[in-house]
Structure formats: structure tokens, C-alpha cells
Amino acid sequence: MEVVKCWKCELPSEITIQASGFFCSSCFVEYFRQKYRKIIGASKLIRDRDLVVFAFDGSASGCAMLNVISTFQQHFAKANSENMNYKRKNRYITKALHMTDSCNERVKTALESSGIEYVVFSPSEEMKEKYEKQCFKIERFGDETENEFNKKSLQMELLVDKAKEMNAQFLMLSSHVESLAAKTLSVVSLGLGEEIQATAGLCHTYNGLRILKPFREMTKKEIDFYVNATCGEGILPEENKEEEDQSSIKSIQSLAAKFLSDLNSQGKDSNPSAIVRLSNKLKMKS
Numbered sequence: 001m002e003v004v005k006c007w008k009c010e011l012p013s014e015i016t017i018q019a020s021g022f023f024c025s026s027c028f029v030e031y032f033r034q035k036y037r038k039i040i041g042a043s044k045l046i047r048d049r050d051l052v053v054f055a056f057d058g059s060a061s062g063c064a065m066l067n068v069i070s071t072f073q074q075h076f077a078k079a080n081s082e083n084m085n086y087k088r089k090n091r092y093i094t095k096a097l098h099m100t101d102s103c104n105e106r107v108k109t110a111l112e113s114s115g116i117e118y119v120v121f122s123p124s125e126e127m128k129e130k131y132e133k134q135c136f137k138i139e140r141f142g143d144e145t146e147n148e149f150n151k152k153s154l155q156m157e158l159l160v161d162k163a164k165e166m167n168a169q170f171l172m173l174s175s176h177v178e179s180l181a182a183k184t185l186s187v188v189s190l191g192l193g194e195e196i197q198a199t200a201g202l203c204h205t206y207n208g209l210r211i212l213k214p215f216r217e218m219t220k221k222e223i224d225f226y227v228n229a230t231c232g233e234g235i236l237p238e239e240n241k242e243e244e245d246q247s248s249i250k251s252i253q254s255l256a257a258k259f260l261s262d263l264n265s266q267g268k269d270s271n272p273s274a275i276v277r278l279s280n281k282l283k284m285k286s
């Protein structure tokens, strides 16, 4: 079988990205980083000296984002030290925030080795109770779908307040195409259609803080490839064991995730990216 060459160099390609072409490992890593940089740059949202707090959850996409942020940070620091006159374009600061109940060694290693300033935040039970009372909840059937939604809602509430306490202008999430598409379908199913844009758009406001999702155009395939190519062992999360067991599907969120992974493997004209892109085209009637 003939191996297709990388579009950027002469090496054999290792990954194919729809519409973007064939890449060898190192050209893909560069392509992925530039894609992130362009999305942030083109949005023109972040200004000089802004503080962006990245909510690192220890997932594969979290590790990918941590690596991308740390690469650009090191690059800028080096360029600055070599050339005093060098005006770097993005003078914003990024810090990582990890919310946890107990400290995980793997997550700690990932944060330490990134070189990014970080905060580990363990909210107390009292704090969680207090937030649970004030955050937006759905309480109709008391089923798994609502529990899942309410759990995410509480997490978001806690993260946003912590980021505000750190004086952040943005809270950045590492949600990717598939996770955003699943969220989009879930909010529609829950009767929260007006949340579509906030869910899948690049930026939305939550409790007065802007939430950024620069990986909204990255697929799981791209993220997994990037993570394997760049992150050392001991940092990577254990393979997400695909729960094939139908009985594990208890909520709309897990059903949507299953539907999307099936769509990814079989869908030709329709895929999760189309769902995320659609959210941009929808406008609420005023």
C-alpha cells in the first residue's frame, strides 16, 4: 500500500485531518498549535495583561491544552530574553486551576512539568453545599440526566467564582468538538435550547465571567494524536474505556456521547463538527 506523504514535508503521513490534509507527527503538532493560536488571535478577545485561568481537569484534552499553553509561554519568554526590543503580541498571562477533592499524582506531575503557574482548589463540603443552593438546577424528575446536569452546573459555579477571586478576565475550558456536541444535544433535550450558543460557541459569559473554548474546533482524534506525540508517559490519563455496555447509558448526556461516537465512526455527511458549527448559525428571536 502506498503511503501518502505529509503535505508539509517529505515524510510519510501519520494522520489525516478532514479538509486540512495529511500530516507527519511533527508537522501535525505544529499545525495543531497554530490552529489554537489563530483561534485565540482571530477572536481578538484577550487584551494585554489579561489573566486567563485555564480550568485543567486532568483529561486528555486538558493535557493537550496545558502543553500548548506551556509551549507558547516558553516561546515568548525565550524571544523576550533574547531580544529586548521584541514586542510580543500576546502579553496576557495564563494560570492553571485544578479543582479536586483529593490530590492526584499524575495531575500534579502534569501541572509541575508544564511550568505554568497553577492553583489547586479543593472546595470544602460547606462551600459545596452553599453553592448547591445558589446554582441553577433542574429538578423535575430527579433522574440521572438532571443529576449530571446539576453536577456540571455546580462545578462551573465553583470554578467561575474561584477564577474571579484570582482576578481573571477569562476562564478557559478544554472542551472539544465531541464534548461540546454532546452538551449541545443534551441542553436541547433538557428544553434549554436558548443555551445552545453559550454551550458550543467560542466565548460566552457565565456569572459575569467570560468562558473561552478554543478547542471547540478540535476533534478527539486530533487531541489524542497531539497528546500522544507531545506528552510524556505518567502524565497521560488512562485510556478512556469506552463503555459499550448499554446499561451504562443512564442519562441523556451519556446517550448523546454514545450517539456522537457512533456518528464519528459511521457518519459521512454528518459529524459532531457540524453540530458545533450549527450553533453559530442559530440566532435567538428577540
Ligand SMILES: [Zn+2]
Pocket (backbone or CB within 6 Å): 006, 007, 008, 009, 010, 011, 023, 024, 025, 026, 027, 028
Ligand atoms: Zn511533515
